[in-house]
């Protein structure tokens with residue numbers, strides 16, 4: 001068989017908590033395109049790349065963590081998994097649990113789940129419960145459920161999720177030959193910024209896996225050499241209506257159109273601050289208007305269609321460029337976290353908020369040519 005990407009566990013087995021007897025649950029996640037963004041590069045007079053995580057099997061970066069979390073759950077004898085979710089975690093958990101033959105329970109907040117994500121969880125046969133509360137309430141219940149009942153929690157507080165997600169940083173370095181100057185991404189529950197920072201750190205030092213990777217062939221623990229010569233400065237962006245880390249206190253009623261980052265009390269708050277401080281970076285907020293403008297920029301100028309939350313990093317770059325905080329001549333990588341088809345309604349609005357209406361034409365070649373400005 002010709003070479004094909006084998007999923008993040010097999011591709012990076014020597015840096016993940018697996019052994020040669022591990023049964024790997026994978027849908028071929030990772031290996032996502034790192035795309036040069038010409039319009040953004042021109043804007044900032046540098047080199048801007050977007051890591052398009054919407055190209056994962058269920059359409060978001062959550063799959064990187066979920067392959068590891070479900071693989072570990074199976075290894076530990078799990079029969080059922082649970083997660084709280086703003087949508088993408090449930091889509092991913094449901095898909096991977098299905099492949100592993102586990103039952104999957106999903107707790108979603110009241111009324112704020114994008115249709116694409118909900119339909120995925122249902123299609124994969126998850127038991128979906130809509131909780132009267134927000135995401136933070138859902139996570140609280142899911143945690144307590146896993147502490148008191150025979151069910152494994154697969155939210156990003158599960159360290160296996162972070163392990164899997166750190167492979168995003170590995171792929172960036174593998175593609176560019178070294179770490180970029182800056183890495184930007186959206187921040188919700190803050191698992192991903194934690195994971196990227198861990199990945200960049202591990203790749204910039206010699207590394208010995210405490211669980212020697214042995215997939216597919218057995219091997220002894222070996223010290224692996226550093227792959228990157230440096231780590232990037234990390235810039236994370238929360239939505240202005242859900243910006244607890246920026247404000248310095250939890251937000252009890254988080255509110256933003258970017259539902260995937262509509263989180264008022266991030267589980268990995270401290271780790272996100274550590275990533276910020278250790279990298280000399282920042283965590284800032286962007287408004288819904290800035291997010292939608294960046295969403296539109298990505299689709300209309302770069303050819304990359306993402307869901308609104310995914311555009312927060314791009315919104316942050318554009319915001320800080322306008323503020324004069326973006327030095328020229330640098331290399332920037334921005335993780336765009338999920339696919340535009342998850343939540344497509346936002347593309348059907350004009351910048352002024354009105355609906356996009358297709359122009360109607362008669363069944364006539366000349367009329368169509370005229371409408372296209374060809375005649």
Ligand SMILES: *Cc1c(COP(=O)(O)O)cnc(C)c1O
Pocket residue numbers: 060061062088089156186187188189190191192193260261307309310337338339
């Ligand atoms: C989960 C998610 C985020 C937020 O990631 P955290 O790890 O919770 O900070 C951002 N965008 C999308 C599309 C997501 O699914």
